Amino acid sequence: MQAITAESIEKKRRSRSILVMSILAVLIFTTFIISMNTGVIKLTPKDLIMTLFGQGTDRQELVLFQFRLPRIVISMLIGAGLALSGCIMQGITRNALADPGLLGINAGAGLVVMLYVSYFPTTANVPVFFLPMLAFVGAALTAFLIYVLAYKKHEGIMPTRLILTGVAVAAGISAAMIVLTLRLNPEKYQMVATWLAGSIWGTNWKFVMALLPWLLFLIPYVMTKAQTMNVLNLSDATARGLGAHVSREQLKLLAAGVALAASCVAVSGGIGFVGLIGPHLAKRLVGPKHQGLLPASALVGALLVLTADTIGRWAIQPSEIPTGIVTAVIGAPYFLYLMTRTRG
Template sequence: MIHPRVLKKQRMLVLLFLSLILITSFIAMGIGYSSVSFDRLIPAILGQGTFKEEFVFFSVRLPRLIITILAGMALALSGAILQSITRNDLADPGIIGINAGAGVAIAIFFLFFPIEAGSFVYMLPAVAFAGAILTAGLIYLFSYQKNVGFRPVRLVLVGVGFAMALSGSMIILISSAKRSKVDFIANWLAGNIWGTDWPFILALLPWLIILVPFTLYKANRMNLLGLSESAAIGAGVSIEKERLTLLVTAVALAAASVSVTGGIAFIGLLAPHLAKALIGPRTQLYIPIAVLLGGWLLLVADTIGHNLADPNGVPAGIMTALIGAPYFIFLLMRNV
């Protein structure tokens, strides 16, 4: 049973991060290359703005903002699942190569397959999922030892190796491609949020609507998997079945996210860690906070990066790496 004081603290933290998302969103709406003054935002939202104000708000700013928040949430939840099922504080879909696997699949699809503009947006998450699940399966296979099982640091090292190999493959793929297509892949690799129109939201949102409640439903099993295999077996948990199910869920969340935002790492590492530090390691408590934290962190990174330099700004993936890479090194030194 969860203590009422802890539940109250969780609700307060949820409200806090919801408020931070709303405040940051309001700020992001009012700044940028085509700025809209803050006193005109509310009239524009209510449909009482000028044509320019409503165009900037509904066609440019709002879709990008929603995509950024949803993608950050998906990456945070993916990281939380991976850390739980591997009992590894270093697990993150970007660090262990899952994002890179999705990226290679997207690059092959984009460069070599005939694409219809109408179906391109909705096919991307499925293509990214195929590449990511194949990569995750190989990482899972190579990091498992028959007599020992999973070694947390080994999984990270295998994943980093796969990420580097897949990045090299990406360079080979784009070396002979057309300039316009190379530009797209380069932006994707940098984590430059490019899916900034309403269809991209419709492509990403169903994955979150289905998989967030599913993960919360599996919260008790994640608690047991995060402790030890013996504890999970003693509680009657089918370890391999649950681990595989949750791994597919984490891969689907990461693939759907990076298919429209590009190769963004460290959100899945930072958000669960910060959430656990705030509320504790119990899955039911920290996952809602981690999800909101992930959305807010990516929104902050994109808002700062997008307005840091004209005209295109700094990609959100680079901004998150500036914060996340030192934290990853700290965790790696602590766990080795």
């Protein structure tokens, strides 16, 4: 009877997860359609359909295929990547407030990318496709620094100490980035300031192709680690008792989370709170098991960034609000709410 009950509960959980992810997919598709018609140049539903099937004017095809669709696709990829990165960070640190932005990973990636875009044009000898690699180097060095500073012999890595160390390192890197911007000419300063605010600056297909290989490799890898992450959510002693190589698995997942965040930051700028909000909302919808939590986090993140970018392009036309500011308006109050609900 107990086995039947457990089996029925598991079946209901899976059915709920499938239903939730189906609803999220429909919401993403709906927002996708709305976003294609959001901008200074309006495209009616008829115009959209005709343009998609090659019957639009040259101007309509330029607006849709060269300006809007790349940005929409990048928004979805960024949202999925950052939310998955946040889900990994929260899982391996066992801290509900962990986020690649709060841990300083985004700042480390951003520093290297900012140095490149500040002193070299994107048409220089180093191609756009190299930006995610540069970002990964910066993020990996930052993660290593945080790990070294947070590690204590005989205690290992304590989640709270890791978070506090990450916040301190992120603050230091952010201060260094501000100092560096003071040396830029006005044109470069404006570009870097917009990037730091979280504007999706990579808005053509070459940026999509630069980001896509990273996500196509990392997302399936992370999904295969769902059961491992379930075990790592337990105490270290319990996880070792179940046969998990805790330190090795944590290091692998940390590398995957860093790579996801870094590749997204390379084309999105400083978009924060996605890695915090996405996993939390997903957990409320599908529960804590990572078999459902990981894909749900990716979908919530994609929907969040796509919606934020659409709002940013619509709110004060013909100007735009950087996507990072919109997510901050949503994420900052939610972060404070989580702070009040988190013990210790």
